[in-house]
Every structure is written in structure tokens, then in C-alpha cells.
Amino acid sequence: MPIIKTEGLTYVYGEGTPFCKTAVDNVDLEIDEGELVGIIGHTGSGKSTLIQHFNGLLKPTSGKVFIDGEQLWKDKSRLRDIRFKVGLVFQYPEYQLFEESVYKDIAFGPKNMGLSDSEIDKRVRESMRMVGLSEDIMEKSPFELSGGQKRRAAIAGVMAMDPKVLILDEPASGLDPKGRDAILAQIREYHQQKKNTVMMVSHSMEDIAKHTTKILVMNKAKVFCYDTPVNVFHRSKELEQMGLAVPQITRVFNRLKAAGVPIEDDVYTVEFGKKLIMRLLENR
Amino acid sequence: MLKDITIGQYFPGKSIIHRLDPRIKIILIVAFIVMLFIADTFFGLGVGMVFVLGAFLLSGIPFKMMLKSLKPLMPLLIFTGLLNLLFIRTGDVLFKWKFLIITKLGVTTAAFMIIRIVALIIGSSLLTYTTSPIQLTDAIERLFSPLKVIKVPVHELAMMMTIALRFIPTLIEDTDKIMSAQKARGADMETGSIIKRAKALVPIFVPLIVSSFRRAVELALAMECRCYHGGEGRTRLKQLKTSFRDYAAIFVTAVFITGVVFADKINFFI
Ligand SMILES: Nc1ncnc2c1ncn2[C@@H]1O[C@H](COP(=O)(O)OP(=O)(O)OP(=O)(O)O)[C@@H](O)[C@H]1O
Ligand SMILES: [Mg+2]
Numbered sequence: 001m002p003i004i005k006t007e008g009l010t011y012v013y014g015e016g017t018p019f020c021k022t023a024v025d026n027v028d029l030e031i032d033e034g035e036l037v038g039i040i041g042h043t044g045s046g047k048s049t050l051i052q053h054f055n056g057l058l059k060p061t062s063g064k065v066f067i068d069g070e071q072l073w074k075d076k077s078r079l080r081d082i083r084f085k086v087g088l089v090f091q092y093p094e095y096q097l098f099e100e101s102v103y104k105d106i107a108f109g110p111k112n113m114g115l116s117d118s119e120i121d122k123r124v125r126e127s128m129r130m131v132g133l134s135e136d137i138m139e140k141s142p143f144e145l146s147g148g149q150k151r152r153a154a155i156a157g158v159m160a161m162d163p164k165v166l167i168l169d170e171p172a173s174g175l176d177p178k179g180r181d182a183i184l185a186q187i188r189e190y191h192q193q194k195k196n197t198v199m200m201v202s203h204s205m206e207d208i209a210k211h212t213t214k215i216l217v218m219n220k221a222k223v224f225c226y227d228t229p230v231n232v233f234h235r236s237k238e239l240e241q242m243g244l245a246v247p248q249i250t251r252v253f254n255r256l257k258a259a260g261v262p263i264e265d266d267v268y269t270v271e272f273g274k275k276l277i278m279r280l281l282e283n284r
Numbered sequence: 285m286l287k288d289i290t291i292g293q294y295f296p297g298k299s300i301i302h303r304l305d306p307r308i309k310i311i312l313i314v315a316f317i318v319m320l321f322i323a324d325t326f327f328g329l330g331v332g333m334v335f336v337l338g339a340f341l342l343s344g345i346p347f348k349m350m351l352k353s354l355k356p357l358m359p360l361l362i363f364t365g366l367l368n369l370l371f372i373r374t375g376d377v378l379f380k381w382k383f384l385i386i387t388k389l390g391v392t393t394a395a396f397m398i399i400r401i402v403a404l405i406i407g408s409s410l411l412t413y414t415t416s417p418i419q420l421t422d423a424i425e426r427l428f429s430p431l432k433v434i435k436v437p438v439h440e441l442a443m444m445m446t447i448a449l450r451f452i453p454t455l456i457e458d459t460d461k462i463m464s465a466q467k468a469r470g471a472d473m474e475t476g477s478i479i480k481r482a483k484a485l486v487p488i489f490v491p492l493i494v495s496s497f498r499r500a501v502e503l504a505l506a507m508e509c510r511c512y513h514g515g516e517g518r519t520r521l522k523q524l525k526t527s528f529r530d531y532a533a534i535f536v537t538a539v540f541i542t543g544v545v546f547a548d549k550i551n552f553f554i
Contacts, residue, residue: 018296112472
């Protein structure tokens with residue numbers, strides 16, 4: 001059974017006004033448990049809107065959403081439990097910090113779940129370790145942290161609820177390259193340790209190619225494709241036509257291929273590209 | 285929930301009403317309000333109604349929007365109606381039950397007041413529907429600029445108003461986002477005692493205030509970087525111009541005001 005499933009999911013902003021806008025259009029999707037899904041698409045293609053349906057923050061204009069086999073919005077009182085099951089980290093999550101200490105802020109979610117103090121303590125410490133925050137900032141005010149640390153604290157706040165599915169909207173946006181890589185690596189590690197389902201929206205093809213097991217491409221409110229990175233980047237022509245850049249390395253290898261270098265595979269990570277080149281050089 | 289707020293909701297369009305000089309539009313709306321208050325009879329009010337409904341038709345704003353602007357003021361209308369209905373005790377008695385007395389004068393006054401307020405709301409919402417907030421503050425600044433002589437900081441006040449108007453949607457959006465983010469962490473704002481619900485607002489208000497301050501600082505910096513230094517010697521991208529249609533609108537309004545006065549007179553004869 002897929003952990004997330006949608007049937008004909010459609011969402012219209014401002015329905016019935018002259019400003020109405022279909023942000024998600026008739027999306028059918030099945031996401032299996034344990035995947036690390038990267039969501040990519042042009043700005044305004046409906047990524048953020050789509051993921052807010054997975055924990056019942058937005059109510060579909062039409063269509064259905066199933067989480068773990070349970071249909072959302074059938075029973076409104078179940079929504080809160082669904083939100084503990086599907087953790088959603090918004091874009092720029094540092095703007096949601098409000099408590100007087102980092103510890104308390106991370107504990108907000110678990111506390112709302114009604115967990116015991118000792119369990120909360122365990123989870124806060126674990127999630128802080130997971131995002132790479134050292135324990136000595138625990139008693140600091142979240143507003144004293146650096147931008148990157150704030151981001152981590154906010155992500156930890158959702159991780160601490162130990163959701164079955166963790167969804168992050170552009171977790172690395174606005175960070176410097178080193179900070180980005182660190183956060184993305186930590187997310188991947190979280191995925192490997194927990195064996196949970198993780199989804200993340202990103203604008204960087206490189207990041208997505210490097211870290212994910214499946215890619216969901218959104219285009220103009222519709223799902224363009226949902227497949228493994230190999231299969232998605234195999235369609236690099238179409239992606240480029242949509243205005244999405246494929247990873248640089250894929251472009252380089254596509255050019256090499258066009259220039260007559262015997263390459264059969266699709267290359268989308270630098271490591272794999274390096275291996276191929278080495279092999280080619282050896283066989284020469 | 286938050287989406288229902290329609291303060292200054294501008295409805296883009298190209299109708300003649302949209303294209304009137306906003307200064308003239310404001311003056312004409314004031315004239316219209318005066319028109320409503322000099323009307324003493326249903327005939328007079330009727331003429332005023334024809335005026336505002338005609339303007340509404342010309343503006344091409346959907347009829348639905350007019351009803352929408354009336355909705356939030358429904359309690360006020362009902363309250364005014366009931367007050368007049370129940371407390372006017374002179375005139376022919378229509379209905380009597382225990383201490384309740386409803387008179388003919390009560391009914392007509394209630395109806396009169398309600399129609400007057402409805403016309404007022406329609407008129408003022410027509411102004412905000414057809415004039416963008418920027419145009420509106422621009423016009424207000426111009427209309428009040430003679431006050432500069434007595435050292436009223438007209439430009440600064442207008443700029444403050446522009447900024448406030450500009451940031452209302454932004455703040456609504458921020459609130460929406462923060463609420464969603466806290467809901468995603470299991471915040472529960474809808475159930476529980478009043479104290480519990482008030483406490484549940486802390487996770488919303490703290491980030492909201494923090495982000496408003498951040499925005500204010502950023503805006504101030506951005507304005508300074510672009511050498512903003514108040515109204516002195518400032519020119520405008522969009523000049524306000526009065527044209528033929530504005531004079532036509534003034535003429536039509538004058539005709540209707542005369543109409544109201546005469547309609548009241550007619551009423552005296554019959
Ligand atoms: N609150 C809102 N009200 C009205 N329209 C909205 C709202 N939020 C988003 N939209 C519109 O819906 C469409 C999809 O927006 P969405 O935020 O889901 O895009 P996105 O793929 O996340 O973009 P980005 O990459 O820029 O974050 C956009 O055209 C946007 O203008
Ligand atoms: Mg987005």
C-alpha cells in the first residue's frame with residue numbers, strides 16, 4: 001500500500017473570484033513507503049500547494065488524498081493525528097520560531113502530541129543531533145542563532161515529532177553552498193537511519209540528483225513525471241524544453257555523447273561521471 | 285477565514301468609473317453622501333439609489349461583490365432597523381403585544397435608515413473597488429495638500445497610509461503561513477477554553493511581530509538606499525489628470541443632487 005496516494009487532486013486558489021488560479025490540476029500520485037522523493041518544478045508550478053495537501057493543511061477543491069490508506073478530510077477530527085504522521089517543514093521555517101529557548105521550540109510539536117517529559121527530552125536531543133546542532137545552544141533564544149542554525153532548529157522541531165513521512169519545502173534555500181550541502185546530507189542521513197519516507201522540494205537539479213531515490217517533476221500545476229532519477233534525466237530534452245536545467249554533469253555528458261564519445265548511460269552525478277571517464281580512459 | 289477580509293479590495297478594470305480621476309471620485313463620493321443626507325423622503329433616496337446603482341453598473345463590478353461588501357455590516361443594519369422599529373412610539377399603531385408597540389412611523393423610519401446605510405456602503409465600496417490603494421492615497425495627498433501651509437505633514441501621512449495599505453495583504457499572508465506552520469506542528473487553535481485558545485495564539489503572534497519588525501527595518505533601509513527623504517521636490521510617475529469624463533461625472537452628479545432636492549419637493553405635493 002502506498003503511504004501517500006492522490007486521486008484527481010485539484011486545488012484552486014481564490015475560487016469564484018476574478019483572481020482564481022488552479023495551482024494543482026488533477027494529480028494522480030502514488031508514493032511508496034521509504035522513498036526519498038525530490039520534487040522539482042518551475043516557480044509557481046504548484047509544488048508547495050501540492051505538499052500542503054499531504055498533511056491536511058489545504059482541503060482539495062476536488063479529488064482525494066490518502067495517507068497510509070486513510071482518506072483525509074473524511075473525518076476532520078483525525079486531521080491533527082495526520083499532521084503528526086506527516087511532518088511538514090515550510091519554506092523558510094525559521095520564521096515560525098517563537099519560544100524563549102531552542103529546546104522549548106523543538107519540544108513544541110512533541111508536547112502537542114501529548115508525550116511524556118522524558119520522551120520529549122529524548123526526542124529533542126535526538127533531533128538536534130540529527131540536524132547537527134550542538135547541545136550547548138539548547139538554552140539559547142532561537143532569535144540569537146545564525147540563519148543556518150535557525151533553519152536547523154526549525155527542521156528539528158518537525159523531526160522531533162517523529163513523523164512517518166517528512167516533507168521539506170526547499171530546506172536549503174537561502175543558505176551558502178556549504179550550509180546547503182550539510183543540511184541536505186543530514187536529511188539523507190535521517191532518511192537512511194529512520195527508513196522513513198522523505199520528500200523535499202528543491203530548485204537545484206544537482207541536489208535532487210545527488211540525494212534522492214525518486215523524482216517528481218511538476219509543470220504548470222500538473223505532474224510531468226514521477227520516476228527514478230535515471231529515467232527522469234533520460235528525458236533531459238523535455239526537461240530543458242520546460243525550462244528546467246538538468247544537472248551540469250548531465251549536460252556535459254550529453255555533449256560528449258553528441259561529439260561521438262561512446263557513452264551509453266545517463267550521467268547525473270559527478271561521482272558516476274568520474275567513474276565513467278576513468279573506465280573510458282582505461283579501455284582506450 | 286482570513287481570506288474574507290476585503291479592506292480596500294481593488295477590482296482591476298477599465299470601465300469609465302475606474303478611469304475617473306481619483307480626486308474627483310473622492311469628491312463625488314462625498315457629494316453622494318451629502319445627497320443621501322439631504323434626502324428626506326423615499327423619493328429622494330430612490331434618486332440617490334439610482335445614481336449609485338447606475339455607477340455600479342457602469343463599473344462592471346459583479347453584482348455579487350456588492351452583496352459581499354454588505355455582508356459584514358449586516359449586524360449594524362439589523363441593529364439600526366430594530367432600534368427604530370421598537371423605540372419609535374409615535375404615529376399610527378400597527379401592532380401591539382404586551383410592551384411591544386410597532387408604529388407606522390417606526391416601520392418607515394427603519395426602512396429609510398436601512399436604505400440610507402445600504403446606499404452609503406455601496407457608494408463607498410464602489411470607490412475602493414474601482415480605485416487602487418495607491419491611487420487613493422495619491423488623491424488624498426493631493427486633496428489635503430493645502431494643509432501643508434499650516435504645517436500638517438500631508439505627504440508623510442499619505443506615505444504612512446500607502447505603506448499600511450501595501451502591507452495588509454503581506455501581513456495576512458504571513459499570518460496564514462505562520463498559522464499553517466504551527467498547525468503542522470500540531471498547534472490547536474480551535475478547541476479548548478478561552479484561556480487555552482488565547483495561549484495558543486502565542487506561537488502565531490510572536491513570529492508575526494518578529495517578522496513585521498524585520499519587514500519594517502528592511503523597508504526603511506530600502507527606502508533610504510533609494511534616497512527617499514520625504515515629499516520635498518518629489519515628482520510622480522503617474523500624474524493625476526482631470527479630463528472630459530471627469531467633468532461629465534461632475535455634471536451628472538450635480539444633476540442627481542438637484543434631482544434629490546426636487547424629488548423631496550414632489551413628495552410634499554402628493
Ligand atoms: N495563497 C495564495 N493565494 C493565491 N494564489 C496562490 C497562493 N499561493 C500560491 N498561489 C498561486 O498558486 C500557484 C502555485 O503556487 P505554489 O506556491 O504552489 O508554487 P511553487 O511550485 O511552490 O513555487 P515556488 O517554487 O516559487 O515555491 C502560483 O501561481 C501562485 O501564484
Ligand atoms: Mg514553493
